[in-house]
Amino acid sequence: MNLKNVSCRVVAVLAVDDPAHFRTGAVAGLNLDLQGIFGDRHRGFTRRAGAREPWYPRGSEMRSGRQVSLVSVEELAEVARRLEIPVLEAGWIGANVVLEGLPDLTGLPWGTRLVFSGGAVLVNEGENAPCRFAGAEVARHFPARAGLDRLFAKAAVHLRGILARVELAGAIAPGAVTLRMAKQRDWKGGGLL
Amino acid sequence: MNLKNVSCRVVAVLAVDDPAHFRTGAVAGLNLDLQGIFGDRHRGFTRRAGAREPWYPRGSEMRSGRQVSLVSVEELAEVARRLEIPVLEAGWIGANVVLEGLPDLTGLPWGTRLVFSGGAVLVNEGENAPCRFAGAEVARHFPARAGLDRLFAKAAVHLRGILARVELAGAIAPGAVTLRMAKQRDWKGGGLL
Numbered sequence: 305m306n307l308k309n310v311s312c313r314v315v316a317v318l319a320v321d322d323p324a325h326f327r328t329g330a331v332a333g334l335n336l337d338l339q340g341i342f343g344d345r346h347r348g349f350t351r352r353a354g355a356r357e358p359w360y361p362r363g364s365e366m367r368s369g370r371q372v373s374l375v376s377v378e379e380l381a382e383v384a385r386r387l388e389i390p391v392l393e394a395g396w397i398g399a400n401v402v403l404e405g406l407p408d409l410t411g412l413p414w415g416t417r418l419v420f421s422g423g424a425v426l427v428n429e430g431e432n433a434p435c436r437f438a439g440a441e442v443a444r445h446f447p448a449r450a451g452l453d454r455l456f457a458k459a460a461v462h463l464r465g466i467l468a469r470v471e472l473a474g475a476i477a478p479g480a481v482t483l484r485m486a487k488q489r490d491w492k493g494g495g496l497l
Numbered sequence: 498m499n500l501k502n503v504s505c506r507v508v509a510v511l512a513v514d515d516p517a518h519f520r521t522g523a524v525a526g527l528n529l530d531l532q533g534i535f536g537d538r539h540r541g542f543t544r545r546a547g548a549r550e551p552w553y554p555r556g557s558e559m560r561s562g563r564q565v566s567l568v569s570v571e572e573l574a575e576v577a578r579r580l581e582i583p584v585l586e587a588g589w590i591g592a593n594v595v596l597e598g599l600p601d602l603t604g605l606p607w608g609t610r611l612v613f614s615g616g617a618v619l620v621n622e623g624e625n626a627p628c629r630f631a632g633a634e635v636a637r638h639f640p641a642r643a644g645l646d647r648l649f650a651k652a653a654v655h656l657r658g659i660l661a662r663v664e665l666a667g668a669i670a671p672g673a674v675t676l677r678m679a680k681q682r683d684w685k686g687g688g689l690l
Contacts, residue, residue: 338558349542364665419552470560486607491604493601
C-alpha cells in the first residue's frame with residue numbers, strides 16, 4: 305500500500321565526479337537504468353564481496369543490491385549534532401539522494417518501494433553501515449578534531465540511511481516521493497532471535 | 498546474525514520439467530548462478546511486469562527478485578487442512594525448495610539470507626501471493642471439488658511461502674540451512690501505516 309500520511313521529497317541528488325573516490329557532488333538529476341547510475345562504481349547487477357560481507361570469500365561475485373545510497377536531512381542533522389560539527393554534507397559520505405520529511409529513513413522496512421516523480425523506482429535493501437572511509441572524509445573537513453573518523457562510525461549507527469536497488473528505470477530529481485510498503489506483520493518465529 | 502535456535506532443513510528440491518507450465522517435479526539438486534535456475538522461466542536479472550505489479554505498465558522491464566520459490570512442509574499441511582484435501586504437493590504450485598523446521602516461513606523478515614550447505618545463498622524477497630493458476634493446478638487433482646482453485650487462493654494467504662533471489666551461486670540439495678537475518682527493530686514511522 306502507499307503511505308499517505310507522509311510528505312517525503314527529494315531535496316538533492318548527487319553523483320560521483322571523480323571515479324577514484326566515493327565522494328559525490330550535486331547534480332540536477334540522475335538517470336538510472338536497472339543496473340544503477342551510469343558511471344558509478346556501484347553500477348551493476350553483480351559486485352565483488354568485500355569487507356561488509358565477511359561471511360563470503362573476499363572477491364566472490366555476488367548479486368548486488370546496493371546501486372544507490374539514500375540519506376535524510378533529519379538524520380544528517382542528528383549525526384552532525386552528535387559529532388558537534390556545524391554541518392554534515394551528504395556528498396562527503398557518498399550519498400546519491402537526500403530525502404526530507406520521512407521519519408526514521410534508516411529503519412524503513414526492507415523491500416519498501418520508493419517511487420520517484422521522474423519514473424525511477426527503488427527497492428530498500430536495508431540500512432547502510434557507517435564506515436571509516438566515510439568517517440575519514442568527514443574528518444578531513446574538520447582537521448582540528450582528532451578521531452572524528454572513528455566517532456562518525458559510532459555516531460551514525462542507525463542514522464546512515466539506506467542502500468537500494470533500481471526496480472524500474474527512470475530519473476530521480478528534486479520533487480515528491482511516494483512510498484509503497486508491504487503490510488508489516490511480526491514474524492511468528494521472532495522469539496528465536 | 499545467524500539464527501541458532503532453529504533447525505531448518507531442505508527436504509526436497511524441484512525444477513520445471515515442461516517449460517510450458519509452472520509445475521515442478523523433484524530433482525536431486527539445483528545448481529544456481531546469480532540469475533537463478535538454469536532452464537527456468539523465472540531466470541534472469543530482469544523480468545517483465547505482470548499482473549502482480551499492477552502499478553507498473555504491463556510488460557515493463559523491471560529488476561527481478563523472484564528466481565526461486567520456497568515453501569514449507571508445515572504451511573503446505575495447513576493449507577491442505579483448510580482445503581480439506583489429503584495432501585498439497587509442492588510441485589503443483591511450482592515450488593523449487595521445500596523447507597522443514599522453520600516457523601512461519603511466509604512471514605520471515607525481508608532480506609533474511611538463507612545459506613544452503615551446497616553453497617548457494619538466497620535473499621528473501623517477501624511472501625508469495627497465491628494465484629488462481631496455482632489454484633487451478635491444485636483443483637485438477639481433485640476433480641470432484643468445485644471451486645477449489647478460488648478456495649486455494651484464499652486458504653493460502655500468508656501460507657504460500659516466499660520468493661527469493663540468488664545472492665551467491667551454488668547448489669541447493671536436501672540438508673541443513675542456516676538463516677542469517679538483520680536485527681529486527683520497529684520502524685519509528687510505523688504509526689503512519
